[in-house]
Amino acid sequence: MDKFKDKDMEYCKKIVWLFGLLYACSINAAPAVGEMPYGVLGRDNNGDVIELSAYQNKVVIVTFWATWCGPCMRELPVLSGVQKKLGTDKLQVIAVTYKESRKLYKAIAKELADYPLILGYDHKGRVAKKYGVEAIPHMVIIGKDGKIRAVHVGYSEASLPGFVDEINLALSES
Known part of the structure; x- marks a missing residue:
């Protein structure tokens, strides 16, 4: 009878461990289309936290990028053009550097000062992880x-x- 209890207890421990693992994975899982994203988008040039909630009732485009990423550097001027054309009443583009130093971020922010984007940085990639970023550029339309x-x-x-169609559809919905 004691052997049965020991086996039963081991089985229960394994089940509890498995549920704990599944729970931990679901906490760090990237949000999917139709879900609410993580509310923090990195830090701005002053070191202040960029909060998604500050852009309620707007379409928000968040892109994670890096200076060493050629496609990222081609995407930024396009997103800048979209922001210029549409203004900030209905749309906000936020470009978050991915795992680059604050020093490099500050230098880039000066170079991109003419871009009407909000620039943010995510030095350790913590925000990017919450968004499921594994490759860049990684764009999220909210x-x-x-x-x-x-x-x-x-x-x-x-x-x-396709991007333009998705942005227009998001802008047309109330």
């Missing part, structure tokens, strides 16, 4: 309702019409 509308990894000129 609707006015605060939910993720689309996620895109990579960049190509051929993908631009």
Whole structure:
């Protein structure tokens, strides 16, 4: 009878461990389309936290990028153009550097001062991890309702019409 109890107890411990593992993985899982994203988007040039909640009722495009990433450097001027064309009443583009130093971020922020984007940095990649970033550029389109509308990894000129359609659809929804 004691052997049965020991086996039963070991089985229960394994089940509890498995549920704990599944719970831990779900906490760190990236939000999917239709879900609410993590509310912090890194830090700005002053070191202040960029909060997603500051852009309620706007479409928000968040892109994670780095200076060494060629496709990222081609994507930024396009997003800057979108921001210029649409203004900030309905749309906000936030470009977050991925795992680059604050010193490099500050130098880049000076170079990109003419871009009408909000620039942020995520030195240790903690925010990027919450968004499921594994490759860059990694773009997340967030609707006015605060939910993720689309996620895109990579960049190509051929993908631009699709991005524009998704942004227009997000802007048209109330």
